[in-house]
Amino acid sequence: MLYALLAEFADPRALLDAVRRCRERYHDVDAYAPYAVDGLAEALGVRKNRVPLVTLIGGLVGGAGIYFLQWYSAVVDYPINSGGRPLDSWPVFIPPTFEITILGAALAAFFGMLLLNGLPKLHHPIFNAPEFELASRNRFFVAIRATDPEFDAVRTRAFLEGLAPIKVSEVPL
């Protein structure tokens, strides 16, 4: 049973061309690179990216939360006269609020990125691909998954061969 067919390239430009070509016929296409190749996502037709939104929410929640906690504990829960200052000394609530805003945003950004990327995922079929370790070194890969309606082991392979890759290999499931 196949997971996908994988074409290997030595050069990001070749990769980009290949991806564009694949996209013309297939939908379930993906690409793998040792670093973030500019324009690759666009070439794959990736539009929306939720990371910034998640980060914003994280920041707001953190900031609002800590400010409320400060106000509640100092004014409502246990009002105590400290140095004759007003109970609701909002200016002094700002530093923690700022810090926790940042913290919330950072946590959101980090874990948001992981979850949206489906990580951690220690086992993945793509790792079955021969020479895939090069994907984290210097090689670039295009994969057409078997789940694609247009997918056909023979024709798709021929199509990939047509893209002048270093080689095409099958990725077992």
Added chain:
Amino acid sequence: MATDAGTLVPPPGERYTGAIITDKIADLVLVRPMHAGYYVGFIVTAAFTLLFIVAITYLFTTGVGIWGVAQPVAWAFALTNFVWWVGIGHAGTFISAFLLLLRQHWRTSVNRFAEAMTIFAVAMAGLMPILHLGRPWFFYWLIPYPDVMNVWPQWRSPLVWDIFAIATYIIVSILFWYMGLIPDLASLRDHARTRGKQVAYGLAALGWRGEARQWHRFETAYLLMGGLATPLVISVHTVVSLDFSFGLVPGWHSTIFPPYFVDGALYSGFAMALVLAVPMRKVFRLEDFITRDHLAKMGTLMLVTGLIVAYSYMVEAFNAYYSTDLYEIAMMRNRYFGPYAPISWSVILCNVLIPQALWSKRLRRNPLALFVLGLVVLLGMWLERFMIIVASLERDFLPSAWHMFYPTFWDLATLAGSLGAFAFLFLMFLRFLPAISMSELRKDVRQETIRAGTHT
């Protein structure tokens, strides 16, 4: 600073490719052709780490009285170390986050180890305020949680702000650092030859596949983290400076502290970065990656921050006299002519006079000189914190309370120990993690080759 500066200098006859970079850096961790210097350093730092542990144990069993702190100087070494270590942390974040936003590509060679430096420095810093407590086992009372006493932290206290600032800082630094590591960990996983390493790095890599979408989200998140870390780093030392300017002790009660402290922090941070980089590139033969350009750039940054520090000193003195406040003036005289005058003048020497040598381009490109200057500035900055904290406390409002501070053996042991522990952690880092970001470097060399039009 030219954006494309800091280009790699490949060995004659070959050209750096992603492959070479990956192998060269990954092998440092996977194959480990360890240099004798490394083992020497390992043993020495381990010894000092042990001293640190002993000092802390004795402190906890006996009390802060083992230090020289007393009335009126109730804060001394611990707080000095704290401010100093936090400061050192700042350079790392500055390089990795601030320069990232400014698209300073030369940062890619140095950001990884600079971030490690930040984390370990902030860890040391974070310890100090806990150590200096009279009852350290109750430190968590500074953290808000619904306890059975129904009592909360006192939000007006800068020490509470510290907890938040430092905690946030160390967490964000670790996340930022770890995020940058994930693709490299994947590389290590893929290049590891033994099962054990595969599993270890495999777990750490969280199953990174280098998928296009993953890279896409990764880059956004990384950039956002940079954007968050930059204001954070400013805020952290601002809060630290408020520990002092919030008080009314003459010599503390000053509005220039935040910018003054932040800049001083970067100053000492770049110094530490140089002190670490110079031997590291030698021992691990990374001269091609961390080039003299890189060193020169950090040297320049050090010079700039140093000049701002010098300016702050002048402003401080000017303000004291301009205020015509009796106590401020007395404090300033006491600082430069009182019992601690030698310290204050050494500060001027180390932080203002000697670093002027950096005006010379030749010196800026001379690793050894930079290393030495780095040490000088580190010393100077520590003394500066000591001067601000101790010399101000020693003589405040009522002469009847004036009393000198003298350090004890355990004061020094704690400082030396923290240095040892810091260095120890750093060596561990070099041994188990890639000291330079491979993925970013791959991208850089690629783009350079493109620019050079020599790609195939």
Added chain:
Amino acid sequence: MSQVFSPRFALVLRIATVFVLAGIVAAAVVYRVNARGDAPQDDPIEQPIPFSHQHHVRDDGIDCRYCHTSVETSAFAGIPPLATCMTCHAELFNDAPVLAPLREAYAGGKALEWNRVHDLPGFVYFDHSIHIAKGVGCSTCHGAIDRMPLTRRVASLYMQWCLDCHRNPEAVLRPRDQVFNVEWQPPRDQKQRGAQLRQEYGLRSTRELTDCSTCHR
């Protein structure tokens, strides 16, 4: 390249992590809930003589103040001198083996050492007299002492337990004549009555009642 981790391993790891995290959170919540003022009652504390408040209070109908003489005048309610016990036990059960320690101590032998049931830390200064004077009844803190064959603590004595009352005394204030009535139950309109009594007794403001200096010195 080959898989580093088997699918099963990956799955197990995932589940394990979730469980650990959930466990930590659960533990914290459980702890906090148990730390509430009306925490589950402690077991009775071992005593040299199995003294029964139930018998003395409920069956014999002895007033609290008969033994705890200084409860109205002093911080310390007072532990009865052996002579007080002997007023009855010279005659009653004067050969009961359980009372041997009492007789021995009274005869001048080994002293009788009760174990403290309500043991506040040294930095907390509780004063019985003021609570009695302001209409806080015995059973409010000591519970249904008349139903305790062996004496036990019914309150956690946590600071927040004290604060619950100091923040809202209306909930427990009773008419002075009911203070020593261990059977007293708050009436349905306790809220208004409490407020009334608070006025009448001239209780300090909640602000003052929750000052640190009220209990700590």
Added chain:
Amino acid sequence: MPPPVTEASGSLAMRARQRFWRSLSEAEGIPDATLPRPIDTRFAPNRRDFMKLMGASIALAGVSGCSHGSLEKIVPYRAGPAEQTYGKPVFYASVLPRDGYGVGVLVETNMGRPTKIEGNPSHPASLGATGVIEQAAVLELWDPDRSQTVKHGGTIATWNDFLAALQAQFDARAGTKGTGLRILTETIASPSLHAQIQSVLERFPRAKWHQWQPLNDDNLHDAAEMVYGRRLDTVCRFDRARIVVAFDGDFLDDAPASIRCALDFATRRHAHAAADARSRLYAFECTPTLTGAAADHRLPIQAADVGAAIAQLARALGATTVDVANVLPDAWIAAIVADLRANRGASIVVAGRRQPPHVHALAHVVNAHLGNVGNTIVHVPPAADDPTNQLASLRDLVEAMNGGAIDALLILGANPVYTAPADLAFASALAKVPFKVHHGLYVDETADRCDWHVPAAHPLECFGDLRAFDGTLALQQPGIAPLYDGKSAHELLAALAGDTTRGNRELVEAYWQRERASDFAAFNDRALREGIVDGSTPEPINVALRGDLAAVLAKATPSQPPRAADDIEIVFVADPRIGDGRHANNAWLQELPKPLSQLAWDNAALIAPALARRYGMENEDIVEIRVGGRRIEVAAWLMPGVPERSITLALGFGRTRAGHVGNGHGVDAYAIRTSDAPWFAGGVAITRTGRKHALACAQTHHAMEGRDIVRTFTLGEAQACTPDECGTPRYRNERTLYETPPTGPYAWAMSIDLSSCIGCGACTIACQAENNIPVVGKAEMRNGREMHWIRVDRYYEGDIADARALFQPVPCMQCEHAPCEVVCPVEASVHDAQGINVQVYNRCVGTRFCSNNCPYKVRRFNFFQYTDDVPGLDSQRNPEVTVRMRGVMEKCNYCLQRITNAKIAADVEGRRLRDGEVVTACQAACPARAIVFGDLADAQSEVNRRKSSPLDYALLAELNTRPRTTYLARVTNPSPALAQSTQQSRRREAPPAGAVDTRPRADR
């Protein structure tokens, strides 16, 4: 005032401030007091010091003592004691000895443990106040170093063994009528004890009774004999005196009556005292004392010149014709004579016990001449029984011992081996006595050399009776049964008289039953309740000057022998803390800084800066002092106000058998004190040894650096000034960003009157006793870690030659805008509704930020577990105050426990607290009534009255901390005639405003 200290201002306070000179180092090149070389504060090396910290109390239930889990035991009484309620303190009226004379006290006992001493308002020597000695007595009671068993030849024995041995002695000498039996006691002012001595002497007619205590009244009694032909006591009524001239007379500190003297003196010194009632004090003294510090005019003169000085005055007044060289400036004489003549019958001329009889005689003559006798001076029969010349008495004894004429000697209380003049060589003489018995609180130097030692019962442990300085009688009753095998002097003497059956109580009561056969029960009950035997105050006696007085005087007055220009004299003084050394083992007294030198744990040779310069000496230099062929080595300490050719050395140190606390501190001055010159001797040679001895000094800087700290005004200035000039102007307190937080029904506040404060330190030690404040030991003091909640700062003013000391007690100011609170991260330092800045020990984590941010530096930190566990001492603790553990901050809280308990009592009764119902420990002890505490919310309260004075000012008001504790400026009353000259001398020292070089010399 104060204008922000920044502006140069012509206001009074500014001028007042400018008078203060800069640090001694500036003025005269005296190094600031020890900038200590670091002492390694590691715990282990300090262990020995920590063993000394018995003054430090033990943690029964310290802050750590959250004893959940471990079971606490409650042990019921067998039958409850009648007079006490559980958990409530009981006060017993009793009397404590001070140089042998009685001071009435109230002993506070908690569950049977004496924990605190208060003064007895109805006792003439106390009037409710106490001195440091009385306050510290309770620590002495619990001192584990006290002798605990009878000892024979150093080994443990029993009382019966002793009685047997005694009997054996009698048998051996049956029929000798006590030939060779001698009894040595200290001053005895106790009828019952005296009666017992008499009965012993009746049983053994040939036995003899000797007296010796180093601080005795020989000179006074001899003078009385010289002038009036009989030995009698002279009582000075300072409350009636408008002019006081003291010739080396430290009546405020160095006399059995000093507490009462201070009280009386203060009535005419308060800042609010009416101008015409205000007294003026001239002091001529050979060593800096509290009296000198309180004086309006002080002139340092050598001890040897005091006689000439008073003679000069007497002559100028025409009171006598004794002719000796003049030593005082004519201007001074003129001014004093004018003042005295203008205040006939309302003045006092007083001399100190240091001065020889003829000086006192001249004082008597002058007082008589001025018609003071009967008004400000009252003569009463001697309070002491048989007030013989103790020095002579001791000399007889020693001669007899050396002559081998003595075969049995009983020493009651005295420690002659340590205190006897060196030339008498008491120890070697003692060795010749076959049977020697010592009776005392400690196994001291004398006990060491006696065959038998009998532990004495502490005054707080036994019955008895004592006469006060004025003869008023009071009964002594125990606060607790003897802790150890202690016996009262009564029991010992009874045994000697052959009565071994009756105990201390029976003996004393038996005596009074004889005396008051008619109404004993009523008498005893009343006397014990009141604390005095009313009607026992003796009638003043009218005595006439002897006819041949002039001749006697002429004979007695030595014609001033010519002295070499640079002849240096040494002056022996009683240590202001541990007296003649009997209190050397009392950690509270040892650690209490001496009022002027601010030294603790040591004595030092106090030398004038000028002299030091001449010999190139600095602080802590060990110098060798040789006088009359004897020598000692002692650390030097530079003191302004010491006459240039005089050295002051305190007695009582260098103990070898005092106990863990007292041993080895300081140097034994008795070693060079001889019977022919017991108080001062000329012909002293000093040389530097080149070695140093570390001294612990509580204050390392002496000058106010031109800062507005202690405000002083002359009477004239004070009358002229308005609040805005002298006090803290009101407008300064109105401005604020914040609405003032709601206050509760009470608003506590304190006012400290710097005019009446004499700087004695009673407040500090009373606070220590009340609040379980630990002792830290010498090493920690040098590190600047003393724990006193209220310290008495001492600054210097005026010309270095006669530097004037200014005292300022500094407790927590209880700021309304407390800087310490806003920086505490855990709400351990917060404000309560009654305006107290409370420190919640159990919440404190010890960041010490509060201390850094406290401009008054009144916060104290437990750097170690100072409250060390020393068995026995825990019993002294005040159960109403938390015992602090290591790592927490502590400080004054206006005796919160007293406020709270009083409030609860009032609330139970459903009433409001009355003014004066709550009295803080420092206020209660203060012999000068300088401290007043009360409720600002009560418009009628005394504290409000004081704060309405134009002289009321807040310390460092410009910081707008709004202290609840404020000060009344110090008002002096200089003689118009002399004021001018002194003003000049001060102006010379005025610093350029603001520009102050704060460098101590050591740092240059």
